[in-house]
Amino acid sequence: MATETKGLANEVKTVAVIGAGLIGCSWASLFAASGRRVHVYDSRPDAAKVMEDFWVSVKPTLIELGLANAETTPDLEVFNTLADAVTGADFIQECIPERLDMKRELYSAMEPVLAPHAIIATSSSGLKLSDLQEGLKDPGRIIIAHPFNPPHLIPLVELYGNELTAAGVLETSGAFYESCGKVVITLKREVLAHVANRLQAALWREAIHLVTEGVASLKDINTAVSAGPGLRWAVMGPHMLLNLGGGEGGLRAYCEQFHDSYHTWWDDLGKPQLTPQTIDALVDGLREEIGERDYASLRQERDDKLVAILAAMKQVDAART
Ligand SMILES: NC(=O)c1ccc[n+]([C@@H]2O[C@H](COP(=O)([O-])OP(=O)(O)OC[C@H]3O[C@@H](n4cnc5c(N)ncnc54)[C@H](O)[C@@H]3O)[C@@H](O)[C@H]2O)c1
Structure with missing residues (x-):
């Protein structure tokens, strides 16, 4: 500092x-x-x-x-x-x-x-x-x-x-x-829910939509985030990652290759509401995933894994400087 x-x-x-x-x-x-x-x-x-x-x-x-x-x-x-x-x-x-x-x-x-x-x-x-x-x-x-x-x-x-x-x-x-x-x-200007909660809200909205539409189980939808893009997002933000997804051509090449796909996907995303039925569906799906684990043990698991990720990233950053 x-x-x-x-x-x-x-x-x-x-x-x-x-x-x-x-x-x-x-x-x-x-x-x-x-x-x-x-x-x-x-x-x-x-x-x-x-x-x-x-x-x-x-x-x-x-x-x-x-x-x-x-x-x-x-x-x-x-x-x-x-x-x-x-x-x-x-x-x-x-x-x-x-x-x-x-x-x-x-x-x-x-x-x-x-x-x-x-x-x-x-x-x-x-x-x-x-x-x-x-x-x-x-x-x-x-x-x-x-x-x-x-x-x-x-x-x-x-x-x-x-x-x-x-x-x-x-x-x-x-x-x-x-x-x-x-x-x-x-932040440079006022916006409801700041930046990170807006991003979280956008992702959660679609995760709820996928549950209520029966596309996959709630557990599999959670896994799709934590074992997939969530792991990458801990390392770099979405624009950096998609820059890599575009190969040597970077983000511009990625956009040029996929803009039509994204426009179609964005049009197809859901707009669920947290109605009593939707909340029941989420709670029921989650109960299945939680099984016998209580709040304290889930919190500990989250914290242990977060500490491990933070420590590993610190080590990599130190080795790279
Ligand atoms: N929970 C989250 O994930 C999260 C994340 C980031 C920010 N926040 C924000 O942090 C704030 C607190 O959220 P939380 O989840 O800790 O809520 P919480 O309900 O767990 O805690 C609020 C505490 O404030 C106390 N309280 C209520 N009125 C009070 C008063 N007048 N004077 C003193 N104490 C009073 C309550 O007794 C309670 O212990 C909120 O503004 C929330 O938006 C929450």
């Missing part, structure tokens, strides 16, 4: 994570592993226990990723009030449910006690920044910082700031996330 970027990242010493659910606990663990002081607040009364259990469950993974060691003790405190949690924080990672009214109410409650330089980063999966800024006295301090689940493992963070965003806020935020091992992309 360049010295200037390191300096920006060092401006973030205390992070407040608001909402200790799936995403908040994961962010809090990652920030604590990076050596930051972490304040946590959640409206549920057992938040301290939830956070503690989460840390214990992910610490081995953070060690495997090289982000913590056996001796790492998180400098993490769960507070009983929002005001106590955000007081003194340089950076707020907001992780409460995806409801515009709830998020706006939370920002209004926290704004009077925030440090003047404090940045609010919302984990929101698809709300618009311009809607979230409404009602804030200082809309320049809030940005979108959307992770992919689980944030302590999946490197991507999507950042978005708009014309109201104060100078330096995106730069400091990007440097902070990179110092925690994240890979940051920055």
Whole structure:
């Protein structure tokens, strides 16, 4: 990391994570592993226990990723009030449910006690920044910082700031996330659901369509992604891969060869809705694939494989430089 970027990242010493659910606990663990002081607040009364259990469950993974060691003790405190949690924080990672009214109410409650330089980063999966800024006295301090689940493992963070965003806020935020091992992309304009969720939504839409049309079993459709293009997508994005698919002629040759095919395929893609019948079909199909495995063992399998892929890619990158 360049010295200037390191300096920006060092401006973030205390992070407040608001909402200790799936995403908040994961962010809090990652920030604590990076050596930051972490304040946590959640409206549920057992938040301290939830956070503690989460840390214990992910610490081995953070060690495997090289982000913590056996001796790492998180400098993490769960507070009983929002005001106590955000007081003194340089950076707020907001992780409460995806409801515009709830998020706006939370920002209004926290704004009077925030440090003047404090940045609010919302984990929101698809709300618009311009809607979230409404009602804030200082809309320049809030940005979108959307992770992919689980944030302590999946490197991507999507950042978005708009014309109201104060100078330096995106730069400091990007440097902070990179110092925690994240890979940051920055959106140039506002769009519903940012970039990665739109891509995920496009793929999932067609996967659902294939299930409801009975083209293959749900298990085989899952395998078609994970044993096929999904594996390649972990290594390179679609445009890079199709550039290789075009041979020496690259992406242009690929487009020239396949444009008619893609136009016909795109016209034929499905537009399913998540009706009760469709949801039943998905849940039934998935039950067959899951078998006897419980949530914890599935989560562990996902995390073990993700850690192995990340470690292998790091090794290849190191050998190539
Ligand atoms: N689940 C995902 O895959 C995912 C991925 C990326 C981003 N996100 C985004 O992250 C945010 C959180 O999602 P999640 O899946 O962790 O939800 P979640 O339901 O698991 O957790 C939300 C937590 O917020 C707490 N909460 C509710 N109101 C609160 C308040 N006013 N003050 C403090 N705490 C409050 C709840 O008690 C709960 O523990 C959402 O905006 C979501 O869009 C989710």
